[in-house]
Amino acid sequence: MFDNPVLISVIVLTILSLLKVHVIFALILSALVAGLVAGLPLKETASIFISGMGGQSETALSYILLGVFAAMIAHSGISNLLIQKLLKIKKPNKILLLLLIAGLTCLSGTLIPVHIAFIPILIPPLLYFFNKLNIDRRAVASALTFGLKMPYLWIPVGYGLIFQGIIATEMTSNGMEIATSNIPIAMAIPAIGMFVGLFIAVFLTYKKSRTYNQLATAELAAVSEDEELMKKFEPRDWITILSVFIALGMQLWFGSMVIGAMSGIITMFLGRIITLKDGEEVVQDGVKLMGAIAFVMLIASGYATILKETDAINELVNAVNGVTGDSKFITAILLLLIGLLVTMGIGTSFGTVPILAVVFVPLCLAVGFSPLATAALIGTAGALGDAGSPASDSTLGPTAGLNADGQHDHIWDTCVPTFIHYNIPLFIFGVIAALVL
Template sequence: MNGVVIAVITMLALSLLRVNVVFALLVGALVGGLTSGMSINETIEAFSSGVGNGAEVALSYALLGAFAVAISKTGLPEVLVQFLLKIVAKKGDRTGKALSKAVIVLFVLIMSIFSQNLIPIHIAFIPILIPPLLKILNELQVDRRLIASVLTFGLTAPYILLPVGFGRIFHDILATNMAESGMEVDVTQIPLAMLLPTLGLVVGLIFAIFVSYRKHRRYETIHSEELSVESYSKISVIFSIVAIIVALVVQLQFDSMIFGAFAGMLVLYASGTIRLSEADELLTSGMKMMAFIGFVMITAFGFASVLKASGEVESLVNGAANLIGGNQSIAALLMLIVGLLVTMGIGSSFSTIPIITTIFVPLAIELGFSPMATIALVGTAAALGDAGSPASDSTLGPTSGLNVDGQHNHIWDTCVPTFLHYNVPLIIFGWLAAILL
């Protein structure tokens, strides 16, 4: 069996058995490398070289966690929670609670969508916005799997469809790599080609909201020392808003989450909102809150490095090509499944595009797929797995916010729900796009 397939299946199987994701990635990388014919030294060397590339990401998340804890101390999240609580008509009023739930879900959806396009901060808003909302979510007995599904939709659908923010980066990478592989496409064609696959994500979101997670689910409201605030003033709230704006501007200006979070914390320190003597405590609390996502991302970089070094991705695609036999319907389905396997392992649709286009595009040309159909195939194949992958920041981000009190499992409460609600319809609608376009 192909080494990439074995590595991904091993990693997913261990994760589903509730083995720690970091350990699952380590074992998956080792098994994948050895079954691909690499020696244990070559496997470890490839893994180690990849791990180094994840250091910046880990530090970014650590400082982001510290900034989130600092913001929580200013009282801004408490103000937000109190505002949302006022929306509830009366205690026990089902209409008021239903309205509150709808407002929260809509607010979270809008924020997650904006984080990709209008205000491209990606998952940076989650540890600031979500933990303070857990109290009201618990009171309304909202299933956190629903919030995870809403967040993941907002983190993936916008960049697939809209050519702004992270969407512009995704579309440019897609067009550039397709051109280098032998098919020139106009970047303005991509939104139209990806419209049907994105519709699949919308269907999944609607199903999650109105069918899968519409029922109540009870959670215990647990006091969190890191996210508690005894008292606050209007001035502290104002400076927290200024700090968020400064952090956003610095991040966008210098393309650095590290210095964005650092600049935001400097504003809080300089204004006296947070005392310098609390710096060590805040950093420690923030690192604790974001340590899981940081270590998973570091390990995922090593896992991806082993997959690339093995050369088994090309072998996987070539093996799928041998099964096609000139049939476009089978070809489209197999190409999408290959994309799913690669992205589930790597955890990034952006990194998957350069890997699959070099083989997918020539294969699509040979089989007679139109440029629009090829865009839909490659774009969907790359996006598959971003939702549902244990190593994707589109799932790690939601978990980091929803599991602050230890009541939200990364695999069973984020990865499995988002995989079922988004990857399944994405395969169906991506396949239809490839056949119809």
């Protein structure tokens, strides 16, 4: 088991990331290690890796389009309304502010389907505000990651509907039928673990003040404090809000983030919020916002393909089957550990579920887990590692906003804190869900 390509590759990825090797190089090197350990020739490993990058092409395109949409929203100026309201609060409560950020982030995956694209727009101007309050940005990263993860685990709207649909479809196709409507029931207990992690991070771990330097990147927020420049709500803002709802409606209707984002973009153009003259500049800004993250997702897809081709995940599960016997408790623990390993490497819960379901469902049937317990195990195993993975959009997004002034480290200020505060509670509550459902 200890010579398993997945295990070795994820360890390499973790070490490289902790040593601050850029996530793109860390993923490529880890993918090559996985292939070589599995006995694949270097040329074949590289070929599989490159061909596998297309697996996340729709997701990458979605992120770029959502980045353009978010840049248009920023260009409209409506995001400054929230910033100005915050700046006018004379004695803001830091904990309430963090909980508000977590709540607003929850909307990005449900009612306002821009996902992480809003973070590089909204968070950099707020850094000025965070610095004045001496808020520890690790707490902000924890709040953002909570808002990006918890809704899709539990709430059957937007990304949650997609994630839960994948669980139901993969379970059914592998021999255990379950309705999509039952997945929120199965994921309720693991979702509680997310709330526990958030409250520990906000109320305990990062409650103390932390000092940052006020740099030029916070100029937008500083200017917003000028009462003469305070923005008033205008008719164009209603058009911007309309474009958001149109994007949401089209995404839900067609089940496509690409169609949803394009609908919002077209509405912004038709409403003259963005003119054709400004279009090129805004599109470039949007690509800058999300282009790097989209490229990381493509590379992560290539890495996932390498792991699939080596058949190393099946070997891990077979090794688990030989150790656990009929013990549900031990089986649940080991299955979740496998999920943690795989998702840490791949960096996406959505992409991990189909990989795990193929081998999890037969094993859960053999041990005697119910469909709800199996769904909880697969969903939690898929989500484990999403927080804390250097290749996950749940960590890349927060870093993209919080490091706008170069004072927030991706690994030590985002990945490590979110790994500790969310993967540990998720693991514990995932085991509880598997045993009680």
